[in-house]
Amino acid sequence: MSDEAAPGYVRIRLDLSYDGSDFHGWAKQAGGKRTVQGEIEDALRTVTRSGGTTYELTVAGRTDAGVHARGQVAHVDLPEAVWREHHEKLLKRLAGRLPKDVRVWALREAPSGFNARFSAVWRRYAYRVTDNPGGVDPLLRNHVLWHDWPLDVDAMNEAARALLGEHDFAAYCKKREGATTIRTLQQLSLVRGDDGIITATVRADAFCHNMVRSLIGALLFVGDGHRPADWPGKVLAAGVRDSAVHVVRPHGLTLEQVGYPADELLAARSREARNRRSLPGTSGCETC
Template identity: 75%
Template sequence: MGRAEERKKRVSETVRVRLDVSYDGAAFSGWARQRGRRTVQEELEEALRVVTRSARGYELTVAGRTDAGVHARGQVAHVDLPAEVWEEQRENLHRRLTGRLPQDVRVRRVSRAPADFDARFSAIWRRYVYRVSDHPGGVDPLRRGHVLWHNWPLDVAAMNAASQRLLGEHDFAAYCKRREGATTIRTLRRLSWERGADGVLEGTVEADAFCHNMVRSLVGALLFVGDGHRDPDWPGKVLAAGVRDSAVHVVRPHGLTLEEVGYPADELLAARSREARNVRTLPASAGCC
């Protein structure tokens, strides 16, 4: 039997399962497994192993590896389960996971996914929200784990003006922690700020993907604009420079929540996965602003 036939046989014997997940990141060292540290991935994989009564574990693939302290309301992961395990467990898998998992991580939905679905590479956008309060009395104690306090009044209009200059496809090297072999070119689809009735500012950030520390660095720059320490042109100038600026602070993680991940129609999943694996470059003439 050739390699292609072996792969086809192996795929036919498994079922791809999508998990929609929420978690409070406060007590986690991020999503990805780390030796000696508590992570979301380890909690979920161990729960899957226990409830399916499997001798070996099943590895999850996730839409976005959130950092330590970052929360998620709309995280997505997938796992390949043996067909016989899925048939045996599918009616009760969701309820059993709920009973096994700790209270700071929940599986909101369990569903069979198309074979071409990939939680990471099929995604066409991720949407985060960063929450910050500039109230002189600080953050509501009941929300202190999800809202950053900024000790200066913030001008939402100035922050939105600065945000508009960052939209589009750019090399966000100035706002990312570089990783060997990884590109920092991203398409920023949305970056906007709104003050809620409770006075809390919500910064919505949506892109096809994010590089390490990108959202928290962007927020750090925009807070400097909002409190008047920098003008609205400054974040765009930092982007154009293409290098880290010591004035751009990476804000604390607890204000950040992954809210939602978007996927194309089922018939477009395979094409999207192939496209997402390509390393992107910018045209030589491309500008940032």
Template identity: 70%
Template sequence: MSDEVRAGCTRVRLDVSYDGAGFSGWARQAGRRTVQEEIEEALRVVTRSGERRLELTVAGRTDAGVHARGQVAHVDLPTEVWAEQGEGRLVRRLAGRLPHDVRVWRAEAAPPHFNARFSAIWRRYAYRVSDHPGGVDPLLRGHVLWHNWPLDVAAMNEASAGLLGEHDFAAFCRRREGATTIRALRDLRWERRPDGVVEGTVRADAFCHNMVRSLVGALLFVGDGHRAPDWPARVLAARVRDSAVHVVRPHGLTLEEVAYPADDALAARNAQARRLRTPAGAEA
């Protein structure tokens, strides 16, 4: 995951989308179908790379069943291969090789120091829920969760406001050895669309495992009246898992956008992102 590109290679940024229903997440797993493996295999074939694996680095390693509209990855290709393929030709060739539930929309030479993961300044997800008593529109069922209680969007927004800022989100994350649960939550808001679907927007510098789906689970409990609007903030402050916080199903979640700084700020952003975060006032 180096910021430095090997001599003789060109770093290529790929903009990707996929329907997560048929995948066991982004990351390669033995014996399971993953987005990473599908794209890497397609790249290997269309670039005629033989048995050599062209490894992707991704902005966000989505879980099984989670969708993406604005995923970003990078791959280091031999410069002569990139010169032969070019942006348009590589995209067209991948379209002919990839399965229909994953697409590469753009391929372009990345600027110096670009790293799809560490250069990102924020990721934006959307979670979509229907509280219609009849259920979810059959044409949307793979992307919208059905919640069998009426939702109060104003109460959900009131509760969401208490979660904004940089905090230790341990109460809403699945802990991983050696990984921090401190995150800067920049945006968390809900609106009811004209079609009645309740859509949540969640934006942060990064997310820990199950964080978005746990936050949504807590806020749905507020929206349907089972908990008061101050309850999610109290759970957050306790920094321990609450059995009432449910991790909602993945199919309502979509990675919508990943943002990057100006090219001349990439190296500084990479260094910042690699630093271990600590709570405000704590020792590093």
């Protein structure tokens, strides 16, 4: 996965959003399941009249089935001739070809060294939940989780503070062979809005599989009084999956924004992200 397009190609950055309700996640899958990547690549192939050629996308964050995105970023390498021929009308043509639950908002040539995945310095997610005894507003049912116990946001924020910083989040991740679970959690905070919806903002350099939904599951147990505020930190320190930590449902989760450094630092950031990383006294493995 190069940080530069091959000779004769140009790297294009895409900014996009989607409602994940009817998708089986971002990444293409065998068996014809509907995915965001598959829809965009099919549309791109059609509007560029590329026949059997598929231009493969690289994405900043591979969201799971049911997870939404407002600020997703991807890149694709297109032949220079294709980009010259189509770029002025490509955005509008994609809007006409893509289904209504996914939209590309911007297409532009990426700066040198840009890699949508490895150049990113942080990803910011929001998880939305309500404890309204009447349930979720029907207009928000695909984007807000209903929790049927009253939630103490102050207790949840107290618990969240113990999770900040660089840690091995093995207790909150679904382990994948050859992938590290060491992450730097930069922000984890919760605010109750005037509408009663609690929004958890979660930002990290990267996330391992199920990490955000597991963290929220632990905080909900604190918020409804089933666990004390120091419990999520103790689970983290134990370093193993706790059966009491539930992976909450995906529909409350939205990828809000992806952060990148200044253009001149993109290549260096990409190299850094590919390095093996570890905590003191542990062995590392390639970052995922």
